[in-house]
Amino acid sequence: MSTVLVVNSGSSSFKYQLIEMATERVVAKGLVERIGEPVGVIKHQNLLSGVEYDEELPIPDHAVGFDTMFQAFRHYGPEHSGLIAVGHRVVHGGATFVDPVLITDEVAAEIEALSVLAPLHNPGAVQGIRAAQHAYPDVPHVAVFDTAYHQTLPPAAYRYAIDRELADAHQVRRYGFHGTSHAFVAAAAAEFLGKDLSELNAIIFHLGNGASVTAVRAGKSVDTSMGMTPLQGLVMGTRSGDIDPAVLFHLHREAGLDVVGLDTLLNKRSGLVGLTGTGDFRDVLSAAAEGSANAAEAIDIVVHRLRHYLGAYFFQLERVDAIVFTAGVGENNALIRARTLAGLERLGIEVDPARNESSERGARRISSDNAEVAALVVPTNEELAIARQAASLVAAAD
Numbered sequence: 001m002s003t004v005l006v007v008n009s010g011s012s013s014f015k016y017q018l019i020e021m022a023t024e025r026v027v028a029k030g031l032v033e034r035i036g037e038p039v040g041v042i043k044h045q046n047l048l049s050g051v052e053y054d055e056e057l058p059i060p061d062h063a064v065g066f067d068t069m070f071q072a073f074r075h076y077g078p079e080h081s082g083l084i085a086v087g088h089r090v091v092h093g094g095a096t097f098v099d100p101v102l103i104t105d106e107v108a109a110e111i112e113a114l115s116v117l118a119p120l121h122n123p124g125a126v127q128g129i130r131a132a133q134h135a136y137p138d139v140p141h142v143a144v145f146d147t148a149y150h151q152t153l154p155p156a157a158y159r160y161a162i163d164r165e166l167a168d169a170h171q172v173r174r175y176g177f178h179g180t181s182h183a184f185v186a187a188a189a190a191e192f193l194g195k196d197l198s199e200l201n202a203i204i205f206h207l208g209n210g211a212s213v214t215a216v217r218a219g220k221s222v223d224t225s226m227g228m229t230p231l232q233g234l235v236m237g238t239r240s241g242d243i244d245p246a247v248l249f250h251l252h253r254e255a256g257l258d259v260v261g262l263d264t265l266l267n268k269r270s271g272l273v274g275l276t277g278t279g280d281f282r283d284v285l286s287a288a289a290e291g292s293a294n295a296a297e298a299i300d301i302v303v304h305r306l307r308h309y310l311g312a313y314f315f316q317l318e319r320v321d322a323i324v325f326t327a328g329v330g331e332n333n334a335l336i337r338a339r340t341l342a343g344l345e346r347l348g349i350e351v352d353p354a355r356n357e358s359s360e361r362g363a364r365r366i367s368s369d370n371a372e373v374a375a376l377v378v379p380t381n382e383e384l385a386i387a388r389q390a391a392s393l394v395a396a397a398d
């Protein structure tokens with residue numbers, strides 16, 4: 001069987017899925033965590049046989065991590081001799097990478113150089129790439145970038161209004177993220193509506209732990225809420241999203257926070273965590289249901305920001321065929337969808353409550369039949385998107 005191994009590597013862990021391309025089924029998946037700590041852990045699942053393997057062992061670096069994974073495949077299966085590519089998720093492709101690429105030494109070096117823009121993400125990806133290349137030297141490795149889909153943004157959307165030379169010298173601009181998901185969902189929404197992707201205008205809300213919204217015109221990304229880094233835009237699990245940058249100067253002067261403290265505050269201790277103490281949306285919903293005023297207010301803030309972007313992108317696009325919700329919160333939470341779209345009948349937006357609350361899986365319509373703008377829930381699948389892109393790049397290179 002022809003398979004693609006999809007790898008999502010961070011600085012101290014990586015996740016993987018083995019996908020059989022003929023059926024697009026996940027046949028194995030796993031997680032290697034606590035790399036570099038005294039005791040690491042591997043969790044490997046063979047989804048064909050049902051065998052699961054968990055072990056704690058020292059995993060000093062990514063190379064040992066990939067060797068451990070390789071041995072798990074050998075001992076617990078599935079057999080993966082039909083591997084045609086390894087697809088790597090890479091968070092930041094800067095302005096260099098507009099498409100998936102075959103990873104050469106130069107490409108790996110360029111991804112490493114982009115670490116200045118994504119210090120939390122790219123170094124781990126490069127460590128994963130090098131270790132995976134060592135474990136699978138005879139298979140092509142492909143990098144798929146979270147930023148790539150947004151490389152069609154026009155300057156009006158990507159340029160920040162600051163000193164041009166300073167910005168250019170330091171690669172400061174909007175890049176946007178979650179691109180693999182937004183692209184996958186745009187294509188799936190077009191298919192659901194029976195439209196050609198090149199004819200689709202849509203607003204796509206990817207609402208997971210990280211959250212972003214993208215304006216899609218004629219199938220292409222023309223604006224997106226995340227910025228130079230994944231911090232800008234919507235309220236997220238632990239990230240603030242949009243904020244007046246002068247708050248940072250103020251907190252530096254008045255609260256004594258330095259750069260590291262401010263970075264930690266906005267990336268790790270803000271959003272739902274900052275507002276309520278928990279970053280998991282389900283916990284915030286139950287706290288609100290039990291009467292927590294902070295949790296109720298946090299939900300109001302989340303919805304306010306979602307509607308802010310909905311309005312902005314609705315006007316930028318002028319014609320909107322579909323508003324699409326995806327990822328953990330977007331796919332599962334009827335309340336957020338209903339509140340984001342409430343009261344907009346005059347714009348052709350109308351949610352059908354029964355459809356919205358249905359627990360049906362798969363792509364589905366949640367708007368009423370007479371609504372001019374389709375409201376949809378479309379499950380995302382970033383791993384499958386990466387596997388497809390890696391497979392097609394390898395086929396084209398043959």
Ligand code: ADP
Nearest residue numbers: 207208209210279280281282327328329332333
């Ligand atoms: P990630 O960005 O890590 O991929 P996910 O897309 O898995 O995240 O989304 C995680 C978020 O989705 C969490 O805040 C979680 O609470 C939320 N979520 C998952 N299932 C539900 C649900 N049934 N109702 C509400 N929120 C949910």
